[in-house]
Amino acid sequence: MRNLRAFYPALILLVGCAFIWHTHAQVAVPLAAPLTGILGGLDGYRVENQKIGDEERRIAGMSDYVARIYWRDSIPVFNTYVGYYDRQTQGRTIHSPRNCLPGAGWEILTAGTQAVTVGGTTYVLNRNVLKNGAATAVVYYWYQGRGRVVANEYRVKWNLLRDAALAGHTEEALVRLVMFLPPPTAAGGSDQSAEAIRQANVLGDSIAARLIGDMNKVLPGSAGARTASTN
Numbered sequence: 471m472r473n474l475r476a477f478y479p480a481l482i483l484l485v486g487c488a489f490i491w492h493t494h495a496q497v498a499v500p501l502a503a504p505l506t507g508i509l510g511g512l513d514g515y516r517v518e519n520q521k522i523g524d525e526e527r528r529i530a531g532m533s534d535y536v537a538r539i540y541w542r543d544s545i546p547v548f549n550t551y552v553g554y555y556d557r558q559t560q561g562r563t564i565h566s567p568r569n570c571l572p573g574a575g576w577e578i579l580t581a582g583t584q585a586v587t588v589g590g591t592t593y594v595l596n597r598n599v600l601k602n603g604a605a606t607a608v609v610y611y612w613y614q615g616r617g618r619v620v621a622n623e624y625r626v627k628w629n630l631l632r633d634a635a636l637a638g639h640t641e642e643a644l645v646r647l648v649m650f651l652p653p654p655t656a657a658g659g660s661d662q663s664a665e666a667i668r669q670a671n672v673l674g675d676s677i678a679a680r681l682i683g684d685m686n687k688v689l690p691g692s693a694g695a696r697t698a699s700t701n
Contacts, residue, residue: 496557496559498533498557498641499556499639499690500556501689501690502687502689502690503688505536505552505688506536507684507688508684509538509677514542515540515541516542517540518540518541519537520538520539520549521537522535522537531562532554532555532564534554535552535553537549537550538550548649548650548673548677549648550645550647550677551645551646551648552645552685553644554642554643558640564642565644567596567611568581568596568623571600576602577601578600579606580599581597582596583596583621584675587679589683593612593619595611595612595678597610599667606653606666607648607649607670608648608671609646611644611647612645612678613626613643613645614643615643616633616637616641619682630642641689641690643689645681645685649670649674651666651670
């Protein structure tokens, strides 16, 4: 497997040539239902919609999005972001949170994956622990579209280039979930921080499963994502 990974850049470059050659054949694929139907309300939470500025949206290049904060009383517990691209072409593709979050001031403390089961199928998602000043958060994110839920960045690019060349459509969504950790008290120490992360993982697994299911209902085809990635 390690030897094969050495050829990933060359394979991506090769298929990239086919992608460029077939750019003219790209078709925009609209959503089957509005993104506003995703995780619209949860018992015990107050939902606040967020608006992305015109310039930030221009840079990100998504064709549609929904961003929300979920509050309990006056405390923001988690937020969600879904950015949908009805087609991806050169200069207009999904930006990885792995690059965007550090640019926004977040330091990645740990980076790994998390397995989440939805309807008997297990999906592997990205899971990072981040820090920005005194704030700490657990972040889940993944790419969903064209019948797949994928975490691995190389696999995402490979699928994108292959589908662009062979299928002529590249619609896909970035789904991101951020759980905010409460600041530890002086007496709590590392045990308190570990418990806060554990609780964030429990919440993250539950919300991520709901998001994947809701995304299956709004993505084109409405048959849902049937292929689980193990990377």
